Amino acid sequence: MKASDHMSFDGLFTHAMVTELRQNLLNGRIAKINQPYQNELILTVRANRKNWPLLLSADPTYPRIQVTEIPYINPAVPTNFAMMMRKYLQGAIITDIQQPANDRVVQLTITTRNELGDAEQLSLIIEIMARHSNVILIDQKTSRILDVVKHVGADQNRYRLLLPGATYIEPPKQDKLDPFKPNTDYLDLVKQYPNEDVLAKQLQQHYQGLGRDSAQQLAADLHQPGDLGQHYQAFLDQFDHPQATLLTLSNRKTMFAAGRFDHFGDQHREFDSLSHLLDFYYADAAQRERVQQQAGNLIRVVRNDLKKNRNKMKKLQQTLANTKQADELRLKGEILTTYLHEVKRGMTEISLPDYYHDNQPLKIQLSNQLSPSRNAQKYFSRYQKQKNAVIYVGEQIKLTQAEIDYLDNIQTQIELATPADIAEIREELTQQGYLKQRKTKKKQRSSRKPSQPQEFVASDGTEISVGKNNRQNDQLTLKTAHKTDYWLHTQKIPGSHVIIHSDDPSEQTLNEAANLAAYFSKARDSATVPVDYVQVRRIRKPNGAKPGFVIYEGQKTLYVSPNADIVEQLTPKK
Structure with missing residues (x-):
């Protein structure tokens, strides 16, 4: 089992998380069960007079177990897996939470009553193993799998079947030592491998559950002067009293840890729980992943349509x-007409003085099948044809460019969307004819409330709204905003409509709103982004324009660097 490069949810982090979950959830009752996303289960556990939404994620990129406060959207129809979990776990009690031998596996022991009212013990197991991650419910007495979030048949894994009805076999054991069991092996390793990097690799191979980051930190600790036994013990002890820490690395990336990982840099921020730390760390990344899963076919459709339109644009x-030569054809027709008496039937070309250009000789091709006047006529009709083509092609280029801008904008909205926004983008693409109409029951469609723009509060208390899709953008700019409010948008870059609800915003508020406009745009990762701002009264939507498209004049422009910290500061606290 290979841990990711940095910030791994390794065996030690799992140990710390189990410590935290045991404190909060033991003897809690499972009140609600949802499966909002394909590989993720959320159990709402009622414990210590509080509701804890426990996330078990078998997402291949971000597998983990944690309590999460990030809101989620439930599918209108629960999945079969969610129905099975409800059947077995609704109202059950979590009586134990264990991690076998410092592996990346957590077992929740669940006590429930069967149809006859007898107590039964089930195990809900999460295996945190990159793309092999899984969530499995088994009957403890028989070790039979009741259900599993990802079915793994014999064709995918000969060693273990993960299918309902199969016997649960634990992941293959590795010949490694549980670091929490008393041992002195690390003393020999330090002697044998004086180089810190080599020692880290050896520790990782020798002990179970050390990700690369944990192994590097332990190697650094064991290289400190003083008692090695104390260093080793102190390193492990921190996972029994975890301190949720977010470190900023030298390459400006961040990493999460369950203790002081000072080997990686000292710039850090502490959270009151590992779960809060993970919510903060994963908020963007995990949302992206979920959006990717939910919007898979949208992304494909938009990408293909963009490609088609860009190719069409090249051809146009x-x-x-090619039609730029129209004027030359007219010129040749006129000169031929002027000197018609010099043209003889049967000629294939003639040189005549070009009176538009100092009577320079101009070579003109002729058809030996046509009379002189028909030759001149042919040049005029070709000129007319090309002139008409230029008008037609010009119109087509305008239409195709509008199509490209629209799709580019939709692509950006999908990239910046939360899972909740995807349904509306899908609806818009269906209305615009890019997607086939799905067969849905009438009732389901109307039950969903239209989503609202995201609200922010400037430092001076002014309210700022940000539209996250075209429906929200149109509604916000053309209906909700007052004519005296200020409207902001990235200049010639797809992005959100931003409204400052004020007729005289301060310079700081303008800058903060411009930062939001840049952050919620295609230029989020750019250093400097131009943002136009103008009063709403200066904005109009041309007849027949696509959703989200407006034109404006009289704008001023600010230049800002998109900054996630500012966005966080302006987000109203719940």
């Missing part, structure tokens, strides 16, 4: 370049 521009 090529055609336009």
